[in-house]
Amino acid sequence: MSETTQPRLNDDAAAAWAVRLGEGALDREAQAELDAWLNEDPRRRGALLRAQAAWRLLDRAGEGHGAVPAPRRRPVLRFALGRRRLLAGGAAAIAASVAGVAVMVNMGARYGTALGEVRRVPLADGSLAAINTESVVDVALRKDERRVTLERGEAWFSVAKDKARPFVVAAGPVRVRAVGTAFSVRLHATGADVLVTEGVVEAWTEGAVAKKVRIAAGARAFISNAVGPTQPVESPQQIDRALAWRDGQIALEGETLAQAAAEFNRYNKKKLVIEDPELAGGTLVGWFHANEPEAFARAAAATLNARVVEDKDAIRLTRPPNVTGI
């Protein structure tokens, strides 16, 4: 797309037409000539608009300083604020969890997250847990084993090395064991997803230890409750994106709007609803703040040529009644 189009933006003819149009209405012959020129390439209309605007801009050179209208105060954009709010929330969560750890040392602890909350919890053995939205994690640090039970949801663990005490995450009947490594576990109704970011873990389903699988950094595997592990799949980039929630983000690369909406709805009370089934299949690229579904909806609407209608409990994406621009 770069070779042939570049000169068109500053098109000689566009400047000439802008000057002529600035002198007033064209005669019929000139108008026909202009129409023919514009119709030859739809992008010329943009170049002409730019040239006309520049020609108009020059009128301002005749204006006095006082003639420049003072701009209105701009509305504060919500997604600029989102990150700050998120950081403040994260800091509060860490402070709260640190206080919790001080009391719970050697006693084990239970951590829960509310809808939309992501918590980072330092564990007493030096490990770190990041707990995703609507999750419950139970931590029991024993002499011979560090046992973490994922009762609900999803969590990522960066495990402190301790050969004498393996770190085992239980998710239903699924077990994931690590020595010193980092990985995440997400509990589903039929099994658990295991994503490894560092080192190696072993995973299996209770009662079928023989079908144990080793998952290395950059790979992921689904461990079924009924039939045990599936073959690990290597996809380091996909794993990075899948774990964007640790920074309060959702990463999309070609996911459909329907998939993206389901992902945002994991974090927010205000649900994204896709009113038009035709929109649901549109695909999206980018990183978004998980707790800013409104900002996401606006970006998606701009990209997919949709309209955002917001009410008390939902953000609805619909087709605009008539298509104008973006």
Added chain:
Amino acid sequence: MLPNRPAVIDWVALHVLPHEGKARAWLRRIMAPGQEPDDVIQDAYCRIATLESVEHIRNPRAYFFQTCRSIVLEHARRARVVRMETVTEFDALSILDEEPSPERVTAARQELSRVRRLIAALPERCRRIIEMRKIEGVPQREIAERLGVSERVVENDATRGLKLILKALEDDETRPAERRRERGQA
């Protein structure tokens, strides 16, 4: 084909053109190598040209950047290459839009003096013609008479002047050093 609407032309002159250089510098940072910011800017103008009205746009600068951004994402989706900082960069830009209004007033004044500087930098006859037409409000026919040339010559010189100004508007003049550096790399 419908002509460009006067309200849209005025709006672009006031709110889009002054930010074009910044948008181009931003695009150059976030787009993958080999992609051309001019293509995005051009597409953005094409889209704006199809707008029936601009009154509903409360933050024109953000709208312009948003338009560029959605074009980048569309290109990225088609080409399957994307730089992930795209969205983060956009967030940083929206923070700029929270600047307190006194600074924005200053920006408008700076813009006015920029326009005057652009005109002053034109070759002699271009400058004289554009000053007469735009500052003194002299009709084209009378400019031709005063200079003792044909109207056609006046029109050609005006066009030449406009082209030079369009070229100058491509740059973000608040950061000329960066622009030169990036050009050097390309």
